Amino acid sequence: MLLAALVCACGRQPDEPRYEIVYIDHSGPPVVEQNEPPAEASERPFKIALVSKISGIAYFNVAEEGAMEAARDLGVELVSTGPRVADARHQIEVVENLIRQGVDAIAIAANDPESLAPVMLKAREQGIEVITWDSDSVPEARTFFVSQVDAETLGRHLMDLLASHMNERGRYAIMTGSETALNLNEWIHWMEVQRSEYYPEMELVDMAANDEDPEKAYREALRLLDEHPDLEGLVGIASISPPALAKAVVDRGREGEVLVVGVSTPELMRPYIKSGVAPVITLWSPKKLGYLTVYLAKQLLEGRMPYDGQRIPEVGDIRYRNGVVIMGEPLDFTKENVDEYHF
Amino acid sequence: MNTIFNRYRFTSKLMITYLLLTVIPISLLGYFSFVQYTRSIETQVGKYVPRILHQANANIDRALEEFIKLTDLIYSSREVMTALRTVSYPSQSEFLQDRFTVESFLSQTYLSGNYRDVLAVFIVSENRLFANSRLAYADFDFQNPVPYGRGFDLRDKFRIVLPDETNLRFEGDVPYLLIVRQIADFDNRRSLGTLFLAVTLGFMDDILQDIAEREAANLWVMNDDGRIVYHTDPEMIGTFYPDVYRFPIKSGSFKKTDGGGAELFSVSVSQLTGWTLVHQIPIKALTSLTDRTLNAVIVIFVLFVIVTGSISIFIAWNFTRPLNRLSRLMRDVQRGNFEVDFQIDSRDEVGMLAHRFNDMVKEIRNLIRENYQIELKQKEAELYALQFQINPHFMYNTLEAIAMSVEDGEKEKVVEMVTLLGRMLRFSLSNRRRTVTIAEEIRHAEDYLRIQKYRFEDALEYDIRSSIEADRYETPKFVLQPVLENGIKHGLEHRKRVRIEIDIVKLPEGPEHPGAIRFVIRDNGIGMSPEQLAQVRRKLQDLSFRRDSSFGLANVHSRIVLTYGKPFGLMIDSREGQGTETTIVIPILPHEGEQP
Numbered sequence: 001m002l003l004a005a006l007v008c009a010c011g012r013q014p015d016e017p018r019y020e021i022v023y024i025d026h027s028g029p030p031v032v033e034q035n036e037p038p039a040e041a042s043e044r045p046f047k048i049a050l051v052s053k054i055s056g057i058a059y060f061n062v063a064e065e066g067a068m069e070a071a072r073d074l075g076v077e078l079v080s081t082g083p084r085v086a087d088a089r090h091q092i093e094v095v096e097n098l099i100r101q102g103v104d105a106i107a108i109a110a111n112d113p114e115s116l117a118p119v120m121l122k123a124r125e126q127g128i129e130v131i132t133w134d135s136d137s138v139p140e141a142r143t144f145f146v147s148q149v150d151a152e153t154l155g156r157h158l159m160d161l162l163a164s165h166m167n168e169r170g171r172y173a174i175m176t177g178s179e180t181a182l183n184l185n186e187w188i189h190w191m192e193v194q195r196s197e198y199y200p201e202m203e204l205v206d207m208a209a210n211d212e213d214p215e216k217a218y219r220e221a222l223r224l225l226d227e228h229p230d231l232e233g234l235v236g237i238a239s240i241s242p243p244a245l246a247k248a249v250v251d252r253g254r255e256g257e258v259l260v261v262g263v264s265t266p267e268l269m270r271p272y273i274k275s276g277v278a279p280v281i282t283l284w285s286p287k288k289l290g291y292l293t294v295y296l297a298k299q300l301l302e303g304r305m306p307y308d309g310q311r312i313p314e315v316g317d318i319r320y321r322n323g324v325v326i327m328g329e330p331l332d333f334t335k336e337n338v339d340e341y342h343f
Numbered sequence: 344m345n346t347i348f349n350r351y352r353f354t355s356k357l358m359i360t361y362l363l364l365t366v367i368p369i370s371l372l373g374y375f376s377f378v379q380y381t382r383s384i385e386t387q388v389g390k391y392v393p394r395i396l397h398q399a400n401a402n403i404d405r406a407l408e409e410f411i412k413l414t415d416l417i418y419s420s421r422e423v424m425t426a427l428r429t430v431s432y433p434s435q436s437e438f439l440q441d442r443f444t445v446e447s448f449l450s451q452t453y454l455s456g457n458y459r460d461v462l463a464v465f466i467v468s469e470n471r472l473f474a475n476s477r478l479a480y481a482d483f484d485f486q487n488p489v490p491y492g493r494g495f496d497l498r499d500k501f502r503i504v505l506p507d508e509t510n511l512r513f514e515g516d517v518p519y520l521l522i523v524r525q526i527a528d529f530d531n532r533r534s535l536g537t538l539f540l541a542v543t544l545g546f547m548d549d550i551l552q553d554i555a556e557r558e559a560a561n562l563w564v565m566n567d568d569g570r571i572v573y574h575t576d577p578e579m580i581g582t583f584y585p586d587v588y589r590f591p592i593k594s595g596s597f598k599k600t601d602g603g604g605a606e607l608f609s610v611s612v613s614q615l616t617g618w619t620l621v622h623q624i625p626i627k628a629l630t631s632l633t634d635r636t637l638n639a640v641i642v643i644f645v646l647f648v649i650v651t652g653s654i655s656i657f658i659a660w661n662f663t664r665p666l667n668r669l670s671r672l673m674r675d676v677q678r679g680n681f682e683v684d685f686q687i688d689s690r691d692e693v694g695m696l697a698h699r700f701n702d703m704v705k706e707i708r709n710l711i712r713e714n715y716q717i718e719l720k721q722k723e724a725e726l727y728a729l730q731f732q733i734n735p736h737f738m739y740n741t742l743e744a745i746a747m748s749v750e751d752g753e754k755e756k757v758v759e760m761v762t763l764l765g766r767m768l769r770f771s772l773s774n775r776r777r778t779v780t781i782a783e784e785i786r787h788a789e790d791y792l793r794i795q796k797y798r799f800e801d802a803l804e805y806d807i808r809s810s811i812e813a814d815r816y817e818t819p820k821f822v823l824q825p826v827l828e829n830g831i832k833h834g835l836e837h838r839k840r841v842r843i844e845i846d847i848v849k850l851p852e853g854p855e856h857p858g859a860i861r862f863v864i865r866d867n868g869i870g871m872s873p874e875q876l877a878q879v880r881r882k883l884q885d886l887s888f889r890r891d892s893s894f895g896l897a898n899v900h901s902r903i904v905l906t907y908g909k910p911f912g913l914m915i916d917s918r919e920g921q922g923t924e925t926t927i928v929i930p931i932l933p934h935e936g937e938q939p
Contacts (some may be wrong), residue, residue: 017586017589017597017599017600017601018600018601019589019590019591019597020597020599020600021591021595021596021597021598021601022385022389022595022596022597022607023386023393023595023596024592024594024595025393025394025397025594025595025596026594065532066532071489071499082575107873115489127657160388191662224745251736258915269561273372284530285529285532285533286528287530287531288529288532291532313498313499313500314498314499314527314529314532315529316418316529331530337425338928340424340425340428340429340531341530341531342531343530343531
């Protein structure tokens, strides 16, 4: 004891304070260094494919921007692709191609819930994580679906918007993107539910599908206007529908008689919103959706499922139930706020 | 060891033993238990405090997270978001209107009283500053609010800016933290501006003041560089703690020892901010109770040592004092003073020793006295013997007999008598030794008897029979003549004839008898009556001397007894009308040649 004290006393400099550890606390959680890159980053980055319904349209281009932002933030490799034609057959080809390329995860906005299932299952058999975004497939074919909004909420909201601008009475028609797209059909279903519950004096007179083709959309819009002279409202489902409908209304000189509501981007609809042809257009941020999809795909590759109330950086809180992620509430663009949005 | 130990005095030995057995073990025991106790307190506190700090850190993190969450409230207001998204204004009034919208939102949301720790909130967006503050502030450079943080892209994260990184000052220099968040437009995927939430350190106070209950303890929060974010001493906030790089661990406790004494540090790192929460307390403060106990124990120990030390000194002194006195008395005795008395009351071993010593000294004193008196009596007896070897009465009678013989002309008779008398005189005067050979003693007795024979002629008969080699043994001088004198006197007083026989034998050594030479002198005189005999025997027992009829016998007896002790001596036996038998027993004294 004395000897030890002497040795210690001799061993140190007179002015140097001596530190002697009494106790090391291992019970506390390890200190996580901030901004520490994940371990996977040192290996090959994840390769995530984002498949849109159709390539080249504004909505999916904007979503791709968000996805690219996420890929930058998260350090993953993004393959953004889509069919030239918005149908299941072309989309299957795209997926087959991705399987051959060897990606780690595929996030697909399915044009058809049923017919895409086999190729999605094939991809999963190859060890590729498959999720859907924007438009769902059958649940067996994917791990979860990243939905922009709750279908019921959106459908009922669209019906309410239409009703409020038509004073809850009159005839209207719907133009949808694809007859097979699950999300679009669900919205239409919930619109009809809302109408039958609250708006008995309103009547749905016709429906049209544009197959995500702007030319066809315009033709169908003219057809609807020409076939139904007493039409007072038009609802555009899928982002290219409202601009085509609005253009047809303007071209046929029916402004003031027929109003347009629906789901589209503010950039496409800005002139018609400002002119009053379309008093309100609803959407979400496709950028945000793209970002969220890539984020969740990467998280899944790391082995974690999303959970209800999870806070996603740069996105916000999400909801999650029964394999469906819901990004948030729909946004309404009106004359007053349309200039705030840039997509 | 033994020889070294033996060198010390008894008192020293007792003291050393006492020290070895009492003081040293107790002080070692006390020292070790104190050290051990202090160490265990350190360990206990060292384990306990980090847990509290850990908890406190979690609480601080939670509070900070609350503040961070607070910043999200901005997204809940569509008007504010609209205002922030607006980049250019056609008129000043529209800008002022937007500013009013945003600032009133900030006021209602952040400064309405629910969040009392929020000092101020600033939003910097597109060269616009929206601000609301509880206190007056100065120098908030909104174009460049964080000098070194320019261009940093926080995305969805946050940053905490310390007062030293910015120029912002509040009234009264209130310490604060600036929580910086980017306001993101999630829909448009771009940044709308930056929100600065200034909060007081009150929340840290609430959490940490309880822990720093002791005044001696210091508690502070610092970042990696040692910049003190919060300190229980408000003066210290904002200063640097330079020793942060020396901390050996990030989480736990350690002891720092330098010239000023030891201090116990406990540290815990925040997960959210990476800040280190430090609890510093001097070891002295932890062990103050122990130190008080230690002081009390030391006082008690010193008292104990004094008391037991005095007791042991007292015992040692009590033990050695009689021994020292004994040693002094023994020196006195050694010098010849036997008149000592060792007074002691105790009944222990020393008391017993003292009693034995007293007894011994008394015994020695008695023996000396006895020896001395015997010597005196011997001298006296010998002096008398010398004085009365030749009885003047006998001398007179002899000389008268010689005169008568001269008258009668008996020439040969005269010559012989004178020769005999001369020889007797020479024997008694010339020889100064106490003992003579038995042969010389016999001749002297014979000389005496022959002279008496000349006087009394046929009335005296004698016979001397010796069965020993009379030249080889010695005897005390003048033992026979007094007996013969006595016999002749008593024999011729009442009778006309007397016969005296002398037998000399050597008694061999027996198992119980040392061996002796016996002279037996018998006469056939009138003897003694039993009363007379008893009287004579009494006189023989009394070793003092009186001049009376039996003086000669007593003298012989005394001399033999005083010189050789009993059972040697003279015994007398007599019957009235039949005669007296006198026995002299002496030890065997071999003659060792002529004495010079």
